[in-house]
Amino acid sequence: MQLMKTNTMNDLNEKIIKWADDKGILANGTPEAQLAKTFEEIIETAQAVALYHHLPKPEYRSAIMEVKDGIGDVYITVCIYAKLSNLEFACAYFGEETFTNKIIFEKIGESVLRIAADWCAEHHCGECIYWLNKLAQNHGLTLRECVEHSYNVIAKRTGRIVDGVFIK
Numbered sequence: 001m002q003l004m005k006t007n008t009m010n011d012l013n014e015k016i017i018k019w020a021d022d023k024g025i026l027a028n029g030t031p032e033a034q035l036a037k038t039f040e041e042i043i044e045t046a047q048a049v050a051l052y053h054h055l056p057k058p059e060y061r062s063a064i065m066e067v068k069d070g071i072g073d074v075y076i077t078v079c080i081y082a083k084l085s086n087l088e089f090a091c092a093y094f095g096e097e098t099f100t101n102k103i104i105f106e107k108i109g110e111s112v113l114r115i116a117a118d119w120c121a122e123h124h125c126g127e128c129i130y131w132l133n134k135l136a137q138n139h140g141l142t143l144r145e146c147v148e149h150s151y152n153v154i155a156k157r158t159g160r161i162v163d164g165v166f167i168k
Helices: 009-022 031-054 057-084 101-116 121-138 143-154
Strands: 160-162 165-167
Touching: 009 057, 009 143, 031 057, 031 101, 057 101, 057 121, 057 143, 101 121, 121 143
Parallel strands: none
Antiparallel strands: 160 165
């Protein structure tokens, strides 16, 4: 019986960057376009979280998959942004504190705005990942499983680059 290898966060980062390179995002994309994509994914994730918390219990399962996908998608866009900006991208996420989803989304938004303003972008990429990890924990997920799920979805995706953004 062969066991499947579990991807580490570093393995996933490498796969994400290779995917972005294969799709032409690294050659034709811009950090600004990638940040715009990050904001789009944050909004979709916030909508998924809101839906999850307002659905009756039997419908939670499909909504939690949207939350998982959203968290992973935001991570992927930040990872690609870091590569486009020549930033070191560390996937360290620490801390045992718990926070409300509202505070987490405020902090993710603040982090991305600080990245956009070029206020120590490398630090704020890491901060954004910290908050994504907290959001995953709030929903009984791990950041790694969210990123792996999203990577497995995008790995099969076809599309093209339009104005520096990959369109499926």
